Every structure is written in C-alpha cells, then in structure tokens.
Amino acid sequence: MLAAFSQPYAKEGIFTCKIRKRILCACLALALMLTGPFCRGIPAQADSIEPRLANGYYWPNTPRTVYLNVSALPASYQTAAEAAMDTWNEVKSLSNQSMVIFRPNTAPTGAAGSIIHMGTLGFDFIGYIVFSPPGGPELTAVEILLCSDKSFTVGANPGAYDVESIVLHELGHALGIKHCHEEGETCFSPTCAINVMNYYFEQNETRRNLTAYDRSSYQTIYS
Ligand SMILES: [Zn+2]
Ligand SMILES: [Zn+2]
Known part of the structure; x- marks a missing residue:
C-alpha cells in the first residue's frame, strides 16, 4: 500500500x-x-489501567461449571484444592455474573475430564497445566499437575510447597490468565510480589489471596 x-x-x-x-x-x-x-x-502507567495478560485460552459459554477430578490426591490436598477453587469462584464479572465455577469431582470423569493430580513430565516444575485442546483457544478440559518429585504440604512449612497456593496459581492459568511477568522481564504490576499470577514461588510460603490485579485479569477475559 x-x-x-x-x-x-x-x-x-x-x-x-x-x-x-x-x-x-x-x-x-x-x-x-x-x-x-x-x-x-500505548503502554499505560502501572495504575488502574495497567494491562492484564491473557494466555489465549478461555472457557466458552460462561457461566459454566468445570469439574476437576481430585480423587487421586491425598485427602488433605483435596481439601486444599477445593479451597483454591472457591477463591476463584468468589470472583464475579464486571457485570456481577458468575464466570467459571470450579467444582471438585471425586468420581472418574473419563479421558476428556479435567483433573488435578501428582505427576512428572521430564522437566523441572512445581505445578504445571496441560490444556485441551492443545491449541485452544476454547477449552474443553485441563490437566493440572503437582510435580511428584517435589515436596508438598498444606500451609507454610520449610522444605515444601503449599498445595493450596500452587493449585490457586494453576487454576488462574486454567481460566486463561498469564503470569504478570516472566523471568528476566520487568513487571508493570505494583502488587507483583504478592500476585497469585507471579510465576515465582518459594517453599515455606503461602500466597492464597487474589490481588486486585489477579481478579481483574480474570474479569478482563470474561467480561
Ligand atoms: Zn510480576
Ligand atoms: Zn504459572
């Protein structure tokens, strides 16, 4: 032209x-x-109009319920995973509607069902998510993995990761939210250090509360 x-x-x-x-x-x-x-x-200042980052995946036809099979997890981990689900469930859209409602499911849901379980993938991670279909963008299922090579706990304990915090983070990805920044990048979010969607997590730490940044990232995708 x-x-x-x-x-x-x-x-x-x-x-x-x-x-x-x-x-x-x-x-x-x-x-x-x-x-x-x-x-x-044009990039905005890090204030109320800061960008919210999506990973490109979303659940169509909201409001909808997404069942996650937690039956393979130890009982205390199941309870922690349910608490993480409820934390996201409390967030409503900008028009005050429910969006994605996570529910634990202890009955087998078949190969296509969503699941949270322990496992390894041949590379280093604490928690990981696999999307179905692989390219999205409209999700039909997610598989959340807690690395079975790592030590987990419920609460802040030395030498182990808090299950509720890790599942809360992975569920954020399941909703379509990206990290507030990746390793080596400068973060625009003033609440970066306490964002659930911060990629970095330590042992002996809990991060179970959504920041305004986390909540609005979710709302931006489904509003
Ligand atoms: Zn950040
Ligand atoms: Zn992550």
Missing part, C-alpha cells in the same frame, strides 16, 4: 515530494489522534 502511494511523488521535485509527504503525515497523525484506535495500544 505505501509503496504504491509514493510512486506518483517520485516524478516530482524532491522538495515538493517532502512537503507533500509532511502534509500527508501530519494529516494522518491528526486523523489517528481523533479516531484513537492506536492510542489505546
């Missing part, structure tokens, strides 16, 4: 060409300022 546009000017003097281009540029800039679609893409 631009190459075709500039061709007629090539036949004229370079001075006229520059002036015309400048006028054209000024008109385009003014038009953009007035219509504004590109202005919305």
